[in-house]
Amino acid sequence: MKLRYFDNAATSWPKPSAVADAVHRCLVRGGGNAGRSGHAKAVEAARTVLGTRELLAELFRIADPAHMVFTKNATEALNLALYGLLRPGDRVVTSSMEHNSVMRPLRHLSNRGVRLEVVPAAPGGVIEPGAFCAALASGTRLAVVTHASNVTGAVTDIAPIGEHCRRLGVLLLVDAAQTAGSLPIDVEVLGVDFLAFSGHKGLLGPQGTGGLYVRDERVLEPLMRGGTGSRSDREEQPEFLPDRYESGTLNSPGIAGLGAGVQYLLRRGVESVQAHERHLLELFLEGVAGVPGVTPYGPAPAATCTGVLSLNLAGLSCSEAGSALEDRFGLLTRVGLHCAPLAHRSLGTFPEGTVRFSWGPFTRERDVRAAVRALRELCAPDGGRR
Ligand SMILES: Cc1ncc(COP(=O)(O)O)c(C=O)c1O
Numbered sequence: 001m002k003l004r005y006f007d008n009a010a011t012s013w014p015k016p017s018a019v020a021d022a023v024h025r026c027l028v029r030g031g032g033n034a035g036r037s038g039h040a041k042a043v044e045a046a047r048t049v050l051g052t053r054e055l056l057a058e059l060f061r062i063a064d065p066a067h068m069v070f071t072k073n074a075t076e077a078l079n080l081a082l083y084g085l086l087r088p089g090d091r092v093v094t095s096s097m098e099h100n101s102v103m104r105p106l107r108h109l110s111n112r113g114v115r116l117e118v119v120p121a122a123p124g125g126v127i128e129p130g131a132f133c134a135a136l137a138s139g140t141r142l143a144v145v146t147h148a149s150n151v152t153g154a155v156t157d158i159a160p161i162g163e164h165c166r167r168l169g170v171l172l173l174v175d176a177a178q179t180a181g182s183l184p185i186d187v188e189v190l191g192v193d194f195l196a197f198s199g200h201k202g203l204l205g206p207q208g209t210g211g212l213y214v215r216d217e218r219v220l221e222p223l224m225r226g227g228t229g230s231r232s233d234r235e236e237q238p239e240f241l242p243d244r245y246e247s248g249t250l251n252s253p254g255i256a257g258l259g260a261g262v263q264y265l266l267r268r269g270v271e272s273v274q275a276h277e278r279h280l281l282e283l284f285l286e287g288v289a290g291v292p293g294v295t296p297y298g299p300a301p302a303a304t305c306t307g308v309l310s311l312n313l314a315g316l317s318c319s320e321a322g323s324a325l326e327d328r329f330g331l332l333t334r335v336g337l338h339c340a341p342l343a344h345r346s347l348g349t350f351p352e353g354t355v356r357f358s359w360g361p362f363t364r365e366r367d368v369r370a371a372v373r374a375l376r377e378l379c380a381p382d383g384g385r386r
Helices: 017-030 040-060 074-085 100-110 129-134 158-168 252-268 270-289 318-329 341-347 365-379
Strands: 068-071 091-095 115-119 140-146 171-175 194-198 210-214 294-297 308-313 334-336 354-358
Touching (some): 017 252, 040 068, 040 252, 068 074, 074 100, 074 194, 074 210, 100 341, 140 158, 158 171, 252 270, 270 308, 270 365, 308 318, 308 365, 318 334
Parallel strands (some): 091 115, 091 140, 140 171, 171 194
Antiparallel strands (some): 068 210, 194 210, 308 354, 334 354
């Protein structure tokens, strides 16, 4: 049976072939440890790392690539920002649509004296900028908000939040795990102080890659300290970027692959990926609209969404539906709570969760049509078992 991959929100697949080629090249030809020695192989690895840093800076319109810090995923980037910024007594505002990579550190920090306020989402899981900004009373140290929900794909309008934060002197951390590579992002236009992202989702890089944009390193303590290959005469952590936050050997092969993924996106244009994913969403929604028994979740009329659709099927638990979709139709989805229990509470789908379809730049119309046919069959009165 032909398998169709609908789990791009967890990690993207397939990747452009140039990604695997770049990883291979780095392992076979590169070989050195970036920034650690002066020999040819270390210099080549350092060049690869710098190349990817520059490509990411170009993608996110970051003026100085040194402000682009590599991490192993978005979770590490978010932890770096949250633990590096917040101290007991600080006030932090977030939304009810956040992933556990935001909620778990924040719950932990709130048990240590950080004051946490969670702004509830509007129906459909939309974070309304007005409601969010209203919670940013003066004295707030940090606002943390997702650029798009990993459950519904609903996109948050960040720019007005960024503008309000600037006016109040509140720092803004945006979780772009679901939007980097799928929506155009300009850190200046959005007014973000920190942008956390995965390298292995919309940016099409290998797993084990991610990063954090840091506008001003003076306000952010490192999460880890250690060898950087720079200022080895000193026992204290360097204060300059990006070394302040990049202790230990970097994942050069992964970063090489990430560079190839970003290069693909820059060539194709993120706007083109956005339009493609949007088109597939419309096709999907149109297809399931007339199917009795399918309940989609998310904003109506899905005005601004990424390539994600969460739904449930009447008469089937979401794990039964997920198994049937894979076993009978070869459709690979993700079911359950998607590491976002509070988002599911906001949607009214807790504790069961939903079946989530998520697509990417290489998903075709015929994949979506096959998904719609499968849902129609599963929802037929005989469960499609004619
Ligand atoms: C909205 C959101 N934030 C953060 C993460 C964590 O990303 P990573 O797996 O790269 O740590 C995810 C992963 O699915 C996500 O969807």
